Amino acid sequence: MKKIGILIFDEVEVLDFAGPFEVFNVAGRRDNLNPFEVFTISEKPEPVMARGKLAVTAHYTIKNHPKLDILLIPGGYGSRAQLLNQTILDWIEGEAAKVENLLSACTGALLLGKLGLLDGLDCTTHFMALDLLEEIAPKAKVHRDGRFYDNGKIITSAGVSAGIDMAFYMVAKLESQEIAEETAKYIEYPWPRE
DSSP states (O other): EEEEEOOOTOOOOOHHHHHHHHHHHTTTTTTTTOOOOEEESSSSSSSSGGGGGEEEEESSETTOOOOSSEHHHHHTTTTHHHOOOOHHHHHHHHTTTTTTEEEETTTTHHHHHHTTTTTEEEEEEEEEHHHHHHHOTTTEEEEHHHHHOOOOOOEEEEEEEHHHHHHHHHHHHOHHHHHHHHHHHHHTOOOOOO
């Protein structure tokens, strides 16, 4: 069972974390498989206020979470504030060295770019933040099309719903195309896309 941690923070885009959470949480369950344990992680134990003032309490904090196999960094307007949060940046950098896969949805890529983790890699982010990503990560190969880019360990996705496509891609990559398609059918999501 792969342990997947999803960082959440104030002003995180809800679908950036909740969409992939749902995909990983549901994957394989109809066949009584449990390939993933997915949970949220925040800096502090208090609830975070996601976009739209949705209060969310994380399962763990950055100080008490289980060992991760996969880390997902979502985006949203709150990612800009995290660019200045050295505690979170240090934590991401530390976890990045240990996880099997490091994923970003939407402007979560800005945090990876700030840490130099995207240097020399193909990547993307929300279309409204592409210029900013190029500025923050001038050594990255920023793409202005495509839903997600797989560099082996690090995978970035474009904005909001593209993170869901990336999650399905990961299910297919780590488990099977059949499990990914069954999961998409169950949650009635159009994947794979044409």
